[in-house]
Amino acid sequence: MTDAPMVLAERVSKNFGTNKVLRGISLEVDPGEVLCIVGPSGSGKSTFLRCINHLERVDGGRLSVDGQLVGYRQKGDKLYELKLKEAAFQRQEIGMVFQRFNLFPHLTAVENITLAPMRVKGISKAKATARAMELLERVGLGDRGDAYPAHLSGGQQQRVAIARALAMDPKLMLFDEPTSALDPELVGEVLDVMKELAKSGMTMIVVTHEMGFAREVADTLVFMDEGVVVEAGPPREILSNPQHDRTKAFLSKVL
Amino acid sequence: MSEPESDRMLEAEPGRHGESGRTPRAGRGRHDDDAPPEAIVAIPLRHPWRNVVAVILVLGLAVFVLDAAQRPDYGWPDVGKYIFDRRISQAAWVTLWLTIYAMIGAIVIGLLLAIMRLSPNPVLKSIAWLYIWIFRGTPVYVQLVFWGIVSLIYPVFTLGIPFTDPWVTIPNEIFTNLFITAVIGLALNEAAYMSEIVRAGLLSVDEGQAEASTALAMSWGQTMRFVVVPQAMKIIIPPTGNEVISMLKTTSLVAAIPLSIDLYGVSRGISAVTFTPVPLLLVASLWYLLFTSVLMVGQHFIEKRFSRGTGRVRTGKEPATPATAPTAGPGEPGAPLGNDFGGKG
Numbered sequence: 001m002t003d004a005p006m007v008l009a010e011r012v013s014k015n016f017g018t019n020k021v022l023r024g025i026s027l028e029v030d031p032g033e034v035l036c037i038v039g040p041s042g043s044g045k046s047t048f049l050r051c052i053n054h055l056e057r058v059d060g061g062r063l064s065v066d067g068q069l070v071g072y073r074q075k076g077d078k079l080y081e082l083k084l085k086e087a088a089f090q091r092q093e094i095g096m097v098f099q100r101f102n103l104f105p106h107l108t109a110v111e112n113i114t115l116a117p118m119r120v121k122g123i124s125k126a127k128a129t130a131r132a133m134e135l136l137e138r139v140g141l142g143d144r145g146d147a148y149p150a151h152l153s154g155g156q157q158q159r160v161a162i163a164r165a166l167a168m169d170p171k172l173m174l175f176d177e178p179t180s181a182l183d184p185e186l187v188g189e190v191l192d193v194m195k196e197l198a199k200s201g202m203t204m205i206v207v208t209h210e211m212g213f214a215r216e217v218a219d220t221l222v223f224m225d226e227g228v229v230v231e232a233g234p235p236r237e238i239l240s241n242p243q244h245d246r247t248k249a250f251l252s253k254v255l
Numbered sequence: 256m257s258e259p260e261s262d263r264m265l266e267a268e269p270g271r272h273g274e275s276g277r278t279p280r281a282g283r284g285r286h287d288d289d290a291p292p293e294a295i296v297a298i299p300l301r302h303p304w305r306n307v308v309a310v311i312l313v314l315g316l317a318v319f320v321l322d323a324a325q326r327p328d329y330g331w332p333d334v335g336k337y338i339f340d341r342r343i344s345q346a347a348w349v350t351l352w353l354t355i356y357a358m359i360g361a362i363v364i365g366l367l368l369a370i371m372r373l374s375p376n377p378v379l380k381s382i383a384w385l386y387i388w389i390f391r392g393t394p395v396y397v398q399l400v401f402w403g404i405v406s407l408i409y410p411v412f413t414l415g416i417p418f419t420d421p422w423v424t425i426p427n428e429i430f431t432n433l434f435i436t437a438v439i440g441l442a443l444n445e446a447a448y449m450s451e452i453v454r455a456g457l458l459s460v461d462e463g464q465a466e467a468s469t470a471l472a473m474s475w476g477q478t479m480r481f482v483v484v485p486q487a488m489k490i491i492i493p494p495t496g497n498e499v500i501s502m503l504k505t506t507s508l509v510a511a512i513p514l515s516i517d518l519y520g521v522s523r524g525i526s527a528v529t530f531t532p533v534p535l536l537l538v539a540s541l542w543y544l545l546f547t548s549v550l551m552v553g554q555h556f557i558e559k560r561f562s563r564g565t566g567r568v569r570t571g572k573e574p575a576t577p578a579t580a581p582t583a584g585p586g587e588p589g590a591p592l593g594n595d596f597g598g599k600g
Binding site: 053055084085088089091092094095096098100102103104105106115116119120161164165168 | 461463464466467468469470471472473474475477481482485486
């Protein structure tokens with residue numbers, strides 16, 4: 001079981017109406033691995049990420065997290081869509097960080113972090129708060145627990161958002177362009193937290209435009225375009241020696 | 256581009272003074288010397304017509320008030336006599352409870368209708384739409400007249416298979432009680448408006464909020480209760496306050512049912528006997544004004560309470576800002592920069 005992949009995607013496809021956003025994505029993420037996905041906008045990177053925690057329904061192929069099919073249950077050779085409760089239960093294991101942070105603006109940093117553990121897992125307020133303070137300390141915001149999101153900078157908000165996702169003790173963390181909405185000088189502080197998280201052994205899938213981060217932290221780099229994986233491999237190889245024309249064209253624009 | 260920008264810099268320069276070097280624009284143009292710009296000394300623009308209009312209005316008002324005070328038709332002694340009349344204060348009480356019950360009913364039904372309209376089920380959606388179409392599209396006075404005679408159309412309630420002998424038959428005692436009829440009539444009408452207010456509030460909350468909540472494994476109900484509704488309240492509260500105030504006055508239409516124990520009904524009743532309609536209209540108006548004024552004050556405080564965390568209104572219990580100010584000084588990476596993604600209004 002330890003060698004089983006954390007995420008296994010086999011020819012995953014997804015349509016929005018007639019628009020084929022994912023056209024058969026196959027990839028594997030091992031426990032403790034950091035996978036970075038890069039590619040032009042509209043290539044389906046974010047959609048794939050959202051499929052992994054069932055924010056979007058997969059239309060074709062198989063997608064499983066930690067050996068469990070995402071969003072469906074197999075009985076014999078038939079698939080049954082999961083009930084909302086069951087889908088929510090699956091999501092407990094998967095943390096997600098959004099491009100626009102999506103912190104709850106009516107709650108303080110600590111309340112943002114404690115909400116789900118208290119309501120979903122039934123953890124006591126005292127315990128949840130202690131854990132929240134621990135996590136805020138970890139992301140370097142130990143003194144900002146009482147601040148509302150509007151009083152935090154973008155970088156601080158994103159770090160609170162990471163702490164919020166970690167509070168559910170996920171096995172897998174998904175990052176959807178976590179630094180794209182940040183002022184350039186605030187990108188570093190968020191990437192530092194992510195690097196520390198990667199070092200601690202967290203399994204991570206990161207959709208990003210930060211090639212430096214991908215080169216330094218990723219175990220595998222995936223280049224996606226038009227809903228397919230064009231190229232995948234160790235980041236240094238792909239960044240320095242891309243094999244496909246589309247990868248070359250993309251990299252020449254962003255590097 | 257260069258013109259307005261240099262204007263803005265004129266204003267911005269004194270504030271930024273001291274952290275020079277961090278301001279990228281400061282190096283460009285004529286303003287890189289450290290001396291603060293000279294303050295503008297100018298004669299302010301005069302607005303003579305404003306004063307003229309103000310004087311005319313104040314004089315006009317004074318003349319009207321002085322005249323009204325000594326005009327016998329207003330019957331001021333009668334106003335004083337009836338303003339604290341027991342019948343009037345009891346009727347005011349009835350009006351208040353009519354408002355409260357009708358609004359509670361309207362909010363509950365309105366919430367239900369709003370959720371129905373936002374549901375993916377097309378049948379629920381259409382039924383909610385039909386309800387709103389009918390109740391907003393007909394006058395509330397007409398609706399109240401209808402509810403007043405509904406006990407004639409449905410003298411009994413029956414339960415059973417249609418077009419066969421009913422299993423249970425109960426006399427219609429709901430619509431023969433005129434107070435309950437009034438509450439139902441007002442609530443059903445108001446619900447149509449409330450549902451639109453609630454719907455607008457729910458739609459105003461960014462989709463990312465529900466998404467983040469879902470990603471944290473919270474159920475639909477938890478997402479609504481802890482994430483979406485608290486934020487929607489900020490949008491829902493102000494118009495709801497207006498609706499309460501409006502409802503308080505709409506209760507005077509229950510005469511259509513006909514219910515005559517409310518403030519307006521009783522005032523009219525008294526004046527029909529004493530033949531002094533004007534003073535009693537004034538008495539009723541003063542009571543309505545008292546209630547609406549109290550409601551307006553209440554609304555102000557509730558609005559303040561629900562705009563927490565938006566960054567615009569700072570609540571009293573917020574020592575966090577000064578306490579952490581040293582760590583967030585200018586120049587340090589942790590400085591809270593006013594960024595675009597914080598409190599959206």
